[in-house]
Amino acid sequence: MVTINDIAKKAKVSKSTVSKVINNYSGVGDDTKEKVLKIMKENNYWPNSVARSLSTKKSYTIGIFGPQILNNFFFREVFEGIEAVMGDKGYDLLYFTNKQWDESWVDYSYKEKCENRNVDGVIMMGYGKVNIAQFDRLLNSEIPSVFIDLDLVGSNTSYVTSDNTGGAKKAVEYLYSLGHRKIAMIRGLNGFKVATDRFVGFQQAVKALNLPYNSKWMFDGDYSMETGYRSMEKILKLDKKPTAIFAEDLIAVGAIKAIREAGLKVPADFSVIGFDSIEVGRHYNLTTIAQDQIGLGQAASKLLLNIINQKSFSPIILPTRLIEGETCKKI
């Protein structure tokens, strides 16, 4: 590997001078600069980021944490948005793997890992709920951080999320406009921020529209087709059945499977509306409240860059959008 010393030697100047040329600082004569640039090019020299990062404390690297990013349809697209913005600004992405630490490592966590690798900032995604102790040290550190879907703020922390409450309202209002009055909801993971927000929106709309609220039409589960399938099985056994089901996309798809396997049809027998707009839902022509996944990633990135560059920042809530597929019908 060719280093700054090699270049200095070949150009017969000091390494300080080469450094100044690299960084385009003043204090270097035109002819010297010319000469150094020429030699840099001839030797295909690129300054080592690691060494540079050691002295400048700036690494042009953004850390990414997330327990379930890679398993998750949703975050794959968020990642896409992050890559676009960060790549454009010259940052690379450091994905922290989830090694199983033994107990003696409990204090080696987000903050320490970030400091350790000198990342300029970090995006936290895929964490469903806040475990105070877990994020405490990170929040109280100097490290710029942006959370996706967790409303944490601090002097160097902010977040982006979709308007989950508003989106859920929108779903209910849409079903209402189609004539539905009895609406079931299969919720995502209990305690998860987004699931809770959506439930709140659902309840607000139900109340505002004066719809019947039946606790037997409410289900908890995780973010899986399985949950949708099982919950729908239970709905099918009820005497008083709802006419429409509201659930996150993957869950909604599971519900649709259960409906079809029972010999019934969507939307003829049940209307189903999802939330998310993930790839899979699109294949079912699912009517859904779409989030802008790529937009979330982009927004998170821009927000993080603002924090890093000491510009003003505040949380960003992205609007949702109704996508009419073929799983809801007027009754």
Add this chain to the structure above:
Amino acid sequence: MVTINDIAKKAKVSKSTVSKVINNYSGVGDDTKEKVLKIMKENNYWPNSVARSLSTKKSYTIGIFGPQILNNFFFREVFEGIEAVMGDKGYDLLYFTNKQWDESWVDYSYKEKCENRNVDGVIMMGYGKVNIAQFDRLLNSEIPSVFIDLDLVGSNTSYVTSDNTGGAKKAVEYLYSLGHRKIAMIRGLNGFKVATDRFVGFQQAVKALNLPYNSKWMFDGDYSMETGYRSMEKILKLDKKPTAIFAEDLIAVGAIKAIREAGLKVPADFSVIGFDSIEVGRHYNLTTIAQDQIGLGQAASKLLLNIINQKSFSPIILPTRLIEGETCKKI
């Protein structure tokens, strides 16, 4: 951030001694070691990876390049396999973003980026075909690299791939066993290694089984539903129609859409067999030749670690597996 000097000062020893403790080297008395460890723990000290990497040339970071990783269903799962193995061994993953460089940066490519960030090795994925000049400098460098689905080898380079040829054969033989004789193939991107291999396997099987080969049943396209849809439209207009279609999953799903929209059914009117076994295909109960995506990621990681650790290595070809869904039928 607490540094090695802070620890040295507090423990009243030299930084060399602290370093030896960190690395568990000999030459440190038991009581001194004890004392240093205690102070390290009290101050929640973790040695800075960047500084360490600068002097040791080892960063515990694996680079990942790929033009389309994040857009791609397939590579999302490969990534999962990589994360599992690399995380387990204590490596983090550096995802190189794809900045648009201006022309003056042509020589700043894979090799330079890797050297720049001191990655210990690199996994190249999502590159469909070999552009010699593109990979030349990387292959001739000291940087351990593993390609996924491109058969490049070198003194520090190897690759992993699925048995694409064998898999394609398997698909044809399966259709044959169901009574199919007229088989169409919609190929992936022209010139792409995997697409070519599969076509070769297809042809070998057709020949071996003495099946009719009709060039009108052969289609080129890209890896998209659109390709499947358009090609199937053409097939439906043929006088002599095939009875079965072989295509990569996403393409197969597009074909199924076209068949259904024409008022026909799968597998009643056409049998369809895919290749890949991506999530989307599973929702269509697609019969397919499955690759082991996670396994590919794991194999690539282990292979790379072998190269890094100077152990013997050779390319790895993973077997494929027939998954019987509901899109093929006996005729």
Add this chain to the structure above:
DNA sequence: ATAATTAAATAAACCGGTTTCGAAGGAAGT
């Protein structure tokens, strides 16, 4: 008691950059 051996600890150089500060040299001002 002295020399030889071994273990423990440190000083100093190094990794590849950046940054501060002072020296050298030329141009301008008086």
Add this chain to the structure above:
DNA sequence: ACTTCCTTCGAAACCGGTTTATTTAATTAT
């Protein structure tokens, strides 16, 4: 001609670690 002021450049310190070589101290051998 002498001071003053820029401009250009390089020496040296620094970032936070590792590693080599050497000093110091304690142990053992003679």
